Amino acid sequence: MNLNTIHHQAIKLVKEVGEFIKHESENFNTNKVEHKGFNDLVSYVDKEAEKRLVEGLGKILPESGFIAEEGTSNKKGDTYNWIIDPLDGTTNFVHGLPVYSISVALQQNNELVSGIVLEINRDECFEAVKGENSRLNGKPISVSQGLDLSQSLIATGFPYNDFDKMDDYLSILKHLMQNTHGLRRFGSAAVDLAYVACGRYEAYFEYNLNAWDVAAGAFIVQQAGGKVSRFNGDDDFIFGREIVSCSSEVYEELLTVLRNQWKHNQ
Structure with missing residues (x-):
């Protein structure tokens, strides 16, 4: 399996998990929020999203390891490691503010080679794979130009x-x-x-x-x-x-x- 295939299968998985998070946001119960530390919140949505990501990414790339926020897997890969935030912006999610995302990156021999950020509420998928330009929902993007x-x-x-x-x-x-x-x-x-x-x-x-x-x-x-x-x-x-x-x-x-x-x- 080549890197582009891995990348696009990961995008598909991230979008599926994004649908789960979006569905859960509609009837989220704030009483189910836990505190990992002062102002450091976590919910069953974070944990379930990470579980689904780890399981899915492990199938896409069986030899890979994980660096994941909620500690679902501590497996370390010799060559490949996924770096996962299943719900970046948990405090926003808990309070009903519509800015939160899934963040998934892949390291190969400590070099980043793939990155996916799904902004869930606007259904915007930002992604890039080594050797290619970054894209937003399939269209090329670039940083701003000519401004100080x-x-x-x-x-x-x-x-x-x-x-x-x-x-x-x-x-x-x-x-x-x-x-x-x-x-x-x-x-x-x-x-x-x-x-x-x-x-x-x-x-x-x-x-x-x-x-x-x-x-x-x-x-x-x-x-x-x-x-x-x-x-x-x-x-x-x-x-x-x-x-x-x-x-x-x-x-x-x-x-x-x-x-x-x-x-x-x-």
């Missing part, structure tokens, strides 16, 4: 359980409020990254993230012509707990802001 930071709309995420870096973060927000078209906080890192990939945002940055939050979306941004790194510019954004993704024109400007204000990198 002052012309940019920026996405971010607010801290929800790690407030030690709050002063640095607020300093960055202040600068960007005064020097861009504005800031948005949707509550799904995967969606934010996908929106950078198709040019709806010029940039996105956030800290205190996990691999399953960013892997698929970051790969889609890269395949759409964008740049991705940590705040200090290094490329360990999958496991580095922070990410900045931009169009190429905005990247150096935003990185300078982050380096100047984010003292925890010094």
